[in-house]
Amino acid sequence: MEMTTAGQASIRRRSGLVFKYLLLAVLAFVIIFPFILGLWTSFLPTTEIAKGSLQGHLSWQNYHDAFTQTPILRYLFNSLVISLIQMAAHLFFASIAAYAFVFLEFKYREQLFYVVLATMMLPFEAEVIPNFQTVRSLHLLDHYAVMVIPFLTSAFGIFMLRQAFKQIPWDLKEAADVDGLSHWQFYRQVALPYSKISLLTLAAYSFLGSWNQYLWPMLTTFSNRLRPVQDGLRQLHSEETATNWGLIQASAAIVVIPTLIVLFWGQRYFKSGLNEGSVK
Amino acid sequence: MISSLRPSKRRPQPQLTPETGSQVTAGIKNFELKRNDKYYAWLFLGPSLLVLSIFVFYPMLRTFYLSLFLTDNFGRPTVFVGFQNYVNLLATKSYLASLQATGIYVVGVATFTIIVGLLLAAVANQKIKGIEFFRTIFTSTMGVSVSVSAIFWLFMFNPSIGILNKLAVGLHLPVVNWLTDPHWAMVAVIMTSVWMHLGFTFLIFFGALQSVPKTLYDAADVAGTNSRYQFWHITLPMISPTLFFVAVITLISSFKSFGLIDLMTAGGPTNATNLLVYRVYRDAFVDGNYALASTESIVLAVIIALITLIQFKLLAKRVNY
Structure with missing residues (x-):
């Protein structure tokens, strides 16, 4: 039974x-x-x-055709350069700004922080007209700089790193003051190493964000020499789609495979970083 | 004066032991460093504030300014018209249609992304052999950019050679003109967008599910409840902050959709997928009507700002948790 x-x-x-x-x-x-x-x-x-x-x-x-007949490698290279520069700039400028908001004492600190926070509410998509006019008058159109300069810092990054720096025990700062460490030394030797996970998360976030940019490069770059990969695929698609699906699919695969490899390779880490940010 | 600027939330300074010597030197050094703070603050904040001022604050004000004028072909203001652009815009039938289409799109994307993402996370949150493989696949769309997604799906939606219509023929279902029929075009862009959002959403939900204390389920098991009851009464309440977080993030990201529309439908057919951002682009950079596009930009910015405000409120709650 x-x-x-x-x-x-x-x-x-x-x-x-x-x-x-x-x-x-x-x-x-x-x-x-x-x-x-x-x-x-x-x-x-x-x-x-x-x-x-x-x-x-x-x-x-x-694939042979894509590599030889289209500038797909050039597009990839452009995106890589632009994304790496943007990522490095975000890490540096956002981290020093976050440092100021946590460890420096100056007038209107909290107010300024709220000002920075407020920029996260303003969508870049709603500001393209004046921004386009600005870069046009600065003669930056169709130049790497046009895809880097407006994105040198990240309000989100400042916000996130400020949270991370706040976790650093205040005793450490006091001990550093007693030892006579300058702010720059404390930033380099304590604040940055202490916030590694947040920095890596921001790096991944910034790199992917830059890699996926579509509207701005489309408005501001006109030559294949500078075009990043999203805009490049758009270009290929509009030129070839009706006739050459094989070439288009191969180009898309060439673009997606590196990011998939990075994603799968970095997944373990990525998961912990994201969870830290969202499920606290 | 200086002490009053200290953030209130920071923990109080620990009491120093009565070794007056070191206390005094520390005090002096502290004082010297604090005098330096002002210069360091300028140095550290300067670059970020400069970039944000030129490329975020100025353009927002400028866009608002332009929305109060008529503009010439170069986007220079000519005649001041006050809020007339707004009045005209909100009386334009095709704009109201765009607002409605955007509403359908964002709600559709958010709803299906959440439902499917939650399903994936729940299914992946089991301890069985080989589950890591499935989790990896569920995350995979995170690595796919807008252009690649659009190209993959465009091929599937292709009316003559696309797999979806071939499937329909095979199953004796009516063939659909995916991207040329106004209703189906909306369905098609929503499907693609949901697919794109799934990887990220899955990851977030999965993390949330894993953080629900297992003891809660054990207790519920002892009480003899079934898994459906546990889902509604334990899982859902426990992950509700994450649920709202994902909803807001997805809503904002869909409000900003541009690449997908540009590649898949170009706003068509007959403006059925002419979403707000795409409209701004068309009116400004194709038709050269900068005043109109600026007005539309402000409407868009207000909508997104309101949703972001809700997000901040939720974020604040989460931090205090």
């Missing part, structure tokens, strides 16, 4: 497990399907794709 109930329970448990895996598999398939389809077609001859066929001789031809 006991045996049968135990057996039934185990069957029930096993069928529950099968159901769980089935659900996981279906969901994973739905999520990943656009990738798979894109990757698959990137290896197919364009003529087959145009016929609506998903079969044909698989080859690297589309």
Whole structure:
């Protein structure tokens, strides 16, 4: 009697497990399907794709064409340069500003902080007209600088690092004062090392944010020499789409694969950083 | 004077031991450093304040200023009209249609992103073999940029060679003109946007689920409740701050949608997906009507500022938690 109930329970448990895996598999398939389809077609001859066929001789031809006939590598390089500069600038300028808000004493400190906080409410998308006029009058159009200078700092970064710096025990600052450490020394030797996780989170956030910029580069860059990758894909798409889906899919794959690798590689860390920021 | 500027929340300075010597030197050094603070503050805050002033505050004021004028082809103000641009704008049928379309879009994206993201997180929050693999896949759309997403989905939505219509034919369902039918175009951009948002949303929800104390479920198990009851009465209340956080973040991000619209529908068909940001771009940089675009920008900014304010309120609550 006991045996049968135990057996039934185990069957029930096993069928529950099968159901769980089935659900996981279906969901994973739905999520990943656009990738798979894109990757698959990137290896197919364009003529087959145009016929609506998903079969044909698989080859690297589309990738070869993308690398040789389109400036896709140049786009990637541009994005890499711009994103790295933006990331470094955010880390530096936002961290020193956050330092000032936590460890320096000056008039109107809290008020100024609220001013910075307020900028997080103002969407960049609603300010493109004057910003475009500004960079035009500064003769920055179609230049790397136009994609860097307006984004040298980050109100979000200042906010986040201020929170991080506030976690530093005040005793440490006092001890540093007694030892005669200057603010710069304390910033370099204590504040930054102490806030590594927040800095890394900001770095990832800034890099991805810059990498994904679309509207601003589209308005301010006109030549392939400078175009970052999102705008580059837009360009390729508008030139090629009707005729050459294979090339487009290969280009998209070339763009997405590096970020996916970075994501999977950095996922463990990324998770802990994000959770720290959001689930406190 | 100086002490009154200290932030109130900071913990009080610890009492020093009565070694008067070191106390005095520390005091002197402290005083010297504090006199330096002002210069350091200028140095440290200067760059950020400069950039924010030129590229955030000035343009906001300037946009508002321009919205009170008529402008020429170069975006220079010509005739002062007060709030007439706003009056005209809110009486423009196509603008009201854009507002409505944007509303449908953002609510649609936020709703489905939350439901599917929560489902993914709940399913991934089990201790079974190989679960890491599925978690990785669920996070994957985080690594996909706007352009790549648009290209992947454009291919699937393609009326003649797209997989979705082929599937429809295979299942004897009516074929849909995904991006050329006004209703389906909206569905298509919402689907793509939800897919894009899922990776990030999953990650946040997953973190929240993992932080719910396991003892709560153990106690509920002892009390003999089923998992559905536990979801509604334990999980959901415990993660509700995260739920609101994700809702606000997704709403704001969808209000700013531009790349997706630009690549997939260009605002069409017949303005069905002409969302607010895309409209600003078209009116300013295609049609050269800077006054109109500025007015639309201000409306957009007010909407987003209001939502962000709610977010700050929630954030403050979360910090105090």
